[in-house]
């Protein structure tokens with residue numbers, strides 16, 4: 001059931017995940033085409049846009065600050081009565097319809113556009129090799145596999161504390177390695193290690209987490225970043241050189257699933273992101289109209 005705290009329905013024609021220039025442009029076009037859609041994002045849309053000190057290559061807006069452009073984008077959405085629902089999507093399960101979740105509540109959509117940008121964070125040594133062999137990105141999904149075992153959580157934001165608290169109730173020991181300043185509501189059974197991670201190691205399965213000063217013997221390591229890697233977000237999503245593989249219509253390998261913006265690979269530019277967002281929305285509209293025809 002959708003969370004009443006957010007303005008979410010149980011089902012939409014289209015869900016747009018990510019509220020940067022790509023997601024916002026997609027939403028604008030979905031609105032113009034009169035689709036029943038939801039625009040999902042994290043609290044601040046978008047950090048990258050705000051960080052651009054001066055943008056010189058956005059047609060019609062010479063020498064504009066990123067923050068000013070961001071405000072204009074948000075104002076445009078407001079004018080079109082488009083709301084951004086602050087909801088971090090942690091998994092998208094393909095199907096007819098797609099199911100999207102934040103690990104707590106679920107919504108459905110007939111088509112989905114991924115516009116989640118890219119993360120500049122590097123993978124830890126051993127992360128890629130041991131992914132699925134003790135390394136995971138969703139503690140509440142995979143946690144039960146490690147009942148009565150020892151796990152570590154590498155956390156980039158306070159929201160991870162809820163997942164750690166859940167694991168504290170089922171695992172024999174939980175280590176917590178925060179990559180942010182202030183811990184807010186961590187269960188007292190959890191051992192906090194304020195240290196940097198050097199490596200995740202193991203032969204066929206995770207065996208230890210190597211920190212700067214010590215090694216922790218663990219059965220699993222959950223890495224909870226702000227950005228969920230696209231291939232982790234959607235099971236079976238085809239990637240190419242670390243980006244979501246799309247064609248000219250911004251279709252992925254999964255019917256009804258589209259991608260736009262930085263997440264589809266270089267160039268990492270505002271106009272490319274916005275242009276792809278618009279194209280993805282129009283492709284999604286065509287797909288949805290096709291579905292309607294099929295079901296009549």
Ligand SMILES: Cc1cc2nc3c(=O)[nH]c(=O)nc-3n(C[C@H](O)[C@H](O)[C@H](O)COP(=O)(O)OP(=O)(O)OC[C@H]3O[C@@H](n4cnc5c(N)ncnc54)[C@H](O)[C@@H]3O)c2cc1C
Nearest residue numbers: 018019020021022041046052089116117261262268269270
């Ligand atoms: C310092 C800096 C300067 C730049 N200068 C320029 C410039 O001058 N000109 C130019 O063309 N480009 C510039 N860029 C690049 C430009 O900002 C990006 O190409 C553009 O923001 C990409 O848009 P996007 O929508 O694909 O992704 P983003 O802007 O990264 O937006 C993605 C959004 O999705 C949200 N999100 C991610 N995962 C989830 C999830 N699982 N659930 C819900 N929401 C999620 C994120 O919080 C974010 O708000 C600059 C970038 C930086 C960092």
